[in-house]
Amino acid sequence: MPCQLPADCLNEIFEYLEEFALHSCLLVNRLWCKISIRILWRDIWDFKHSISYRHQSRISSKILSTLVACLPDESKEILYKNSILISTPTSNPPLFNYPAFCKVLSINDICQIIYMGLNIKSSTSLSLNCLVVDEFIKMFTNQNSSLKRLTYSSNYIYNITLNDISYTCFSGVNLVNLSELRCSSDINSEFYYQLSQTCHNLQLLAIDFEPKPVSNELKGLISSQKNLKNLRLSAFNGGDWTDILSSLIKHSNTLTKLYLTSDNGNLPLSFVASFPNLQQVELSFFCGGVYSKNFESLQYATFPKLQILNIPDYFPEPEYVINFLRINGKNLEKIYFFNQNNVLNLSIAELCPNLKKVFVIFNDDELDTLRTIFNSCRYLESIKFYCGKSLLSEKEILEIVAEHSPENFYELKIYNRSNSNLLPEELENFFISWKSRTSKKSLSLIIIKHYNYNSLEINEENMKIINHYKNSGVINFKIRGYEDDDS
Structure with a gap:
């Protein structure tokens, strides 16, 4: 008689399987099926990133019908009374309570599968879409006490505006285990109020700022967090994060990762110096001039734990960055600089001896600079090059890598x-x-x-x-x- 591995061992193994292999495991026996289902439904929304729109529509319809089958009778009755009839895979009850397996709740993606699956496009019928969204949100939040990530970050999702959705579905919901929130600043303040009642353990907070005043409820949610580590702020088309800066002060000692991206160079950067324990910083600004001047306020800031510095778009004055590296370069392990400047590249060799990964742009006359970086940064493990027009050639790069790259x-x-x-x-x-x-x-x-x-x-x-x-x-x-x- 074959030996059956314990469920915890199978779960450890299945974590390493690709999606197609997990689908095969569904057919072995009930135990294998249950373990595979838990993994596949952990982030059921992930399917849309790698398939065509036509295939997305088919998968969305299947997810929609499965979720409808899982709705409590009260919600099914509400949909029925509103003439919303969605077929289910079978007339029998579902084998599993699928929503309970989800660790990720994406309101954006709920709107997408309803939009695709119901095919309700007319403006007079949008309230029906919103009704289904509300019932789904209530099901996920009431039946799942282990949600880890909540995404709600667009001001207009598949013909459903943010304020069309009823925020009473979040009332009394216990999201104490939620660790990631991705949202927009202009969501109805009631949403943030309901969330702030129990959600105090966010590790990651990502906010897209819209050109509207930030609500006190959002500020309160930010202030109420106990151990915020990862902060991502995005502001485009007039969005502004200035109003929340006072709410961030409480997290000056816990924050370790900071990502700022905007098309407005006037937004303040000096507040970054308030977070001395930062380990990773990315500044992605799609503008020059004023942004470069704002970076001047950071050139002498001290971050003794900083390991990763990414500046992938418009670049500040190299002089400011070099001054920054004089103070913080010794502990850096990764640099991503979208910049062509030989003086800056040479300063990296001098000031960042412990780098493991680097991307900078080398002009075709900087072969000696590349050689210097390899000879100075003896822990270097990875490097990315642009090759071609006015840049180093592949042949030159390969020769230097073969001769001068360090042992690791x-x-x-x-x-x-x-x-x-x-x-x-x-x-x-x-x-x-x-x-x-x-x-x-x-x-x-x-x-x-x-x-x-x-x-x-x-x-x-x-x-x-x-x-x-x-x-x-x-x-x-x-x-x-x-x-x-x-x-």
């Missing part, structure tokens, strides 16, 4: 800004040099494709060489789109 280096990312000119013999010489290194760690070679340009893998001879060294364990090889690169 293992990941090379190449993003072409013009068509690749790398010859097969140049690529093979690099692999031969890598194979002969003292360190026997395999190289992860990642090509990030630009839709306008051909990269090195377009050459069939290059791919033959890559596959040969891949099969022999010298390299790992991947091709990614720019949008899929996490740098």
